[in-house]
Amino acid sequence: MLTPERHKLILQLIKEKGVVKIQDLVDMTETSESTIRRDLTQLEEGKYLKRVHGGAARLQGKLQEPSMSEKSSKNLQQKRQIAQYAANLVEEGDSIYLDAGSTVTEMIPFLPAKEIVVVTNGLMHIQALLERNIKTFLIGGFAKEQTKAIIGRGALASLEKYRFDKCFMGVNGIHPQFGYTTPDQDEAMIKQMAISLSREAFVLADDTKFSEIAFAKIAELHTAAIITNELNEDQKESYSSKTTIKVVTA
Amino acid sequence: MLTPERHKLILQLIKEKGVVKIQDLVDMTETSESTIRRDLTQLEEGKYLKRVHGGAARLQGKLQEPSMSEKSSKNLQQKRQIAQYAANLVEEGDSIYLDAGSTVTEMIPFLPAKEIVVVTNGLMHIQALLERNIKTFLIGGFAKEQTKAIIGRGALASLEKYRFDKCFMGVNGIHPQFGYTTPDQDEAMIKQMAISLSREAFVLADDTKFSEIAFAKIAELHTAAIITNELNEDQKESYSSKTTIKVVTA
DNA sequence: CAAAAATCAATCATTTTCGTTCAAAGTAAA
DNA sequence: TTTACTTTGAACGAAAATGATTGATTTTTG
Structure with missing residues (x-):
């Protein structure tokens, strides 16, 4: 032995x-x-x-696991719920794209580890993905400091060689043309392309503030699910009028 | 087999x-x-x-610190000296490639911040580079957990679009064909290509254990400098017999 | 408390495993 | 083909792990 x-x-x-x-x-x-x-x-x-x-x-003077500072944050719990729901949509063998963003990061601990392939432009995700021994590809390009995302022309070229079963996007930043407010044109283009390369697209919404327009616009283009906690009446209505989009309340 | x-x-x-x-x-x-x-x-x-x-x-991700703390103090100082010397070789306006590896990471705090462009396959470097507001491009490809490096076929394709004034390589891992002992074929190919894309190549050697063969072989191919602290007689001899290579003692 | 039993650390001989060297066999290039 | 290079397996001294032994130390028992 x-x-x-x-x-x-x-x-x-x-x-x-x-x-x-x-x-x-x-x-x-x-x-x-x-x-x-x-x-x-x-x-x-x-x-x-x-x-x-x-x-x-066993020795008992062991280190405990603190970090209660943010753990109690209601927002984070909400995020995590949504992330967990989204992660459960991933099946073994899937090839998925993870958009940069903190809500998406929360998915990683819940992903099925075996046999999935992850492509991402999110530098924040790398650590967690590698810790879980998940097969990970990073797209190449310019590293943007503020969002820790890979963007730019090179990133688009790097991205377009992949295909995905599912892609998961943070709520902030679908292309303006699609209906979401987008801070950065470059990031938006990446998102747009990722969606177009994926069979299914999911949006992780950690609050209910996005407008119904967002639903409509994105519904015109993709089969997608918007995963969130609560929906107001307007949003539900908007959902029901569009057939290609599923809204899931986690 | x-x-x-x-x-x-x-x-x-x-x-x-x-x-x-x-x-x-x-x-x-x-x-x-x-x-x-x-x-x-x-x-x-x-x-x-x-x-x-x-x-x-199998090696587990985290639990391997004790060896580091022991040897680090002196070794790290040596590394840092070398790294600082190497960083001073970078001029404003340069486009440089930084190989993945801990010695190379040490260069980053000493780099001239203004007007340089860094391309790298080292995930470990990203944080430090972004903190210094250095314009950084990451090449795309497979993320290897243990060395935190981007490797693979896609990485080669991603890399070959760039050109560099200077590239800086860790001492472990030039292509076997070049003379260095190389743990990983995939990483070696990246290194090889990076060197071929660069006007000048530098090797950061934090000890003197690499053989004289390494000098000879790489000297046949590139204008390069090997930056290290000490040289034994064999190595000096090897150096003097090759004209295309500079050996610098930091 | 004292004797007996159990557990301990230290040592040593034996076994197993390691790294290196060397020559043979196999491969690729010239 | 010849030549250079790589891969392989065997051999051997060095290093590490192991198991038994011994005498000291601790715990238990009467």
């Missing part, structure tokens, strides 16, 4: 039961007492456990 | 089981222990796995 296997087993046991006896570990790993002792010494040095007479115990 | 097949098999097994014994790999591939050892060495250099006594293990 290889060292890392033993270590993993020991830590797992300790995590479950709190304490383990050396003799039990000897039996389970089919090694000698000496070996187990050495393992425990190493793991103790690495602050993974605490040795006690006859075995080892 | 062909090398890429073996590598694929090894990685697959490690991904599934977490750890593999060398003897098991020998049996499965019906090759010799030596061959498997070589495979593991290569794959470890490419940051695809971690070797352990008796086999190899």
Whole structure:
């Protein structure tokens, strides 16, 4: 039995039961007492456990997970709900595009890890995607500081080689021509192209402030779902009058 | 059994089981222990796995700090000296390429901010570059987790549209054909192309362990400078016999 | 409290694994 | 074909891991 296997087993046991006896570990790993002792010494040095007479115990002075500052933010919870719903739309084997933007980032922890391919222009997403071992392609181009997005002519050229099953866009920034307010022309063009390369397009809306016009305009062009928490009457109406667009309340 | 097949098999097994014994790999591939050892060495250099006594293990993203903190202080100072020297070679108005790698990252704080354009495949560099408001282009392609680099076929295509005044490469990983030991074929190809697109090439060497062969081989192909702290006699000799290469001791 | 039992750290011989070298076999280019 | 390069497997000394032993230390028991 290889060292890392033993270590993993020991830590797992300790995590479950709190304490383990050396003799039990000897039996389970089919090694000698000496070996187990050495393992425990190493793991103790690495602050993974605490040795006690006859075995080892979990150490309790452990670091907790804080960051309550923003966790309680209602807005973030809402975002996360929407993101989770959107992530569930992704099926194994899908090739998807993730637009730059904080709401979309929230999707990543909920994505099915296996067999999906992600293409993105969002630099903020990279870390989370790689941590989850998701096959990730970044489009090339100019790195825009404010939004941490890849944009520009090169980005368009880089993007147009891909095709997607689904694409997920943040709520701020569909092309003006489509109905959304868009701060940046360059980013809008990227979004426009991503949508046109995708079989289905989804918009993640973390609030209900976007106008009904937005629905109408985008509905003329794509099969898309707008995922949000609440809908007012006007919006529902707008939805019902357009057949190519689904509005989902997560 | 062909090398890429073996590598694929090894990685697959490690991904599934977490750890593999060398003897098991020998049996499965019906090759010799030596061959498997070589495979593991290569794959470890490419940051695809971690070797352990008796086999190899999957490497986890986070938990690998203790080694860094030990050697970093002196090593980092050396790195920084070299990086600063290299950064001073960049003139205002230059278009430069920064290879992925930690030594190259250290250059960024020393770069002249105004009027330069940076192209890179290093995800680690982005943050620092944007913080300094440097005009930055990222090449597109597959994002490799371990080295935080953009690689692959798409990356080559994305890269070849650029031209550089100078390019700066980390010491680990010029194409084997050039003489450097290269962990990853894909990364090597990127490096090779970047060099060929640049008027001048610089190699940042944070130690003197690379062989004299490296000097000779690269000298045959490019005008380049190798920037390092110390040189042994062999290396100096190698340098003097080649005219197209400058060796700078920072 | 004292003796017995259990656990411990330290040491050493043995086994396993490692890295390197070298020559043979296989490949690609000249 | 010859020549240069790469891949491979075997060999061997070095290094690491292992298991048994010993005597000290701690815990338990009477």
